[in-house]
Amino acid sequence: MSLTQLRKLITTLIVLLFCNQYYAQNNEILIDLRKVDSLNNVYYGKHSKDAYSAHHKNLRESLKMQYDKGIAYAYKSLMWYHGANENSNLDSVLYYANLFESKVATFNVKDDSLLIKSIELPQYYLNKGQLLSNAFGLPEQGLESYFKVYPLIPEGNIKLSMAYNIAISEIYYHKFQYDKALEVLTPLLKDTTDIGSFTKKRLLKNISANYVQKEMPEKSHPLHKEILDLALKDNDIYEIWWTKNAMANDYFRLGDYQKAIDSALVVRKYCLDNNNWHQLLFNNTAYLSTFYHAAGDLNKAIAYREEAIKLSSGPESKKDSYDRLAEYYTEKKQYLNAVEIYQKKDALVDSLRFNEKKALSNYIDSKIKLLKERQKSQQILFDLELLEIKNKKQELYYLSISAILASIILLLGSMLLFRKYKKGEKVIEILKSNEKKLLEEQIVLRENELEASAIALSQRLETLTVIKNELDEIKKPQIPKLDEVKLKINNLIRSASDMSIITKRIESEYPTMAAKLLEKYPNLSDTQIRYCLLTKLNLSIKETATILNVTPDTVKVARSRLKKKLGIPTEISIKQFLDQLSLD
16 A cells, blocks of 8 residues: 555545544534423423423523523523412512523524524413413513513414413403403304314303303303313313312302202312312312302301311402301301401401502512613623724724834824723723622622511511510419410411521522532531521521520520531631632
């Protein structure tokens, strides 16, 4: 073999090796992208702990691979998770919604049309509107999101168009405008051939719900029968029993009290036999109370209504049950019981109105914060771009002068340009410094809010403890009502001393604090972690002792042991150590 042939052979082998490696790398990326898409498909719309972990894993992997579709999907999924789970959080919903919308704003409508289609933008705005209006009681804000859906509905897409109209009707329903809701929904019944069973059942349920509120059983009953037929065909157990319960109410409205009671008792037996139907059991129990009252059996009406109050999970439904129970007690001439129920109802109404105002205030505050942060970021970017343009113009200007003038003028021009450039760098540093200060101020503000909340909790616990001790000093005469009050205060102190609320709030602000502590010091107990979190809030020994329901000496000893366990030098406090740890 000649030298030339040998060189050609070696070159060919190198090229083949390079191509094989390049193909392997690209193939590995494609496999990773498929894994992300697969996890998105499995967990989208779910709000379990596994789903939460999967969404964050997808976000990390997508950011690492710069996979825009995966990033957008993760933001959208996390928005739904924080709005649909038991501990829904408006701040988190708006935070991830803002990240999603900011990410979508970077897409080019022409170049990224397939990407925009794949992330299902109309469905996102529908989900956001449902969370705001249904989960957080903000129908006007939900309506703002729904209005963004309409221009995005493709022509001829009946299913998406129907979902949009149903969402709009739900806003009218929340506003007690049942006729307007029916004006939106009723025309949709003309064209249900190309929609699935799920969408059709949802349409029929919304229409029947408005007729129920208008007390028109002759309209709602045929719709419930149609829903039941569809549910039986799909073997949709959940829908079957909900519909049977609704039909019992139809019988009651139509005047057949005995049939209503018999039908409702069948549903009740199924709920009791299947222990995971809490909401259905509440509705069924409330219906039975109403049915027995109409049939003249006040004792059963009262018994079922009291049970309904215990089963109630929402303030509005509990308020209605309080009203009805007070009426039943009044009819039975048990006026003291009626007065007590009315007092509970008034307290609930006050709490409900306060929560509504708080939810709206939180929404507005969160939106203002997001807008201000976005405004500041845009201003910083604008300043940087403007500065860059100015630098480029100056550079071109001096370069053209230097080509004409002599070497001395060129040197002077270069020096001037350099000075300008340094000046621009200083401006950039100032802008970055200002941005950092703003972020630090936000962190301090949030820490102050947490500290204030913890101190307020400590003061309330201290006050409750003082009241409890004063009550304990009352030995004689023995008063049964006083013992009940003591028990309630003890329960209130124990529930108020629960660290889970403060811990979750701190973890939302410092999501890696507990993880970092456990990673560096795996032998730390849960109690020691709590001491760390409360110390991070800068609480005093007395305030910490009050919250944890221990003595100040116990807190001193615990902090001393904790300092030794963490290996903190004498001249450094635990608070300084934790502050540094959160920055690492």
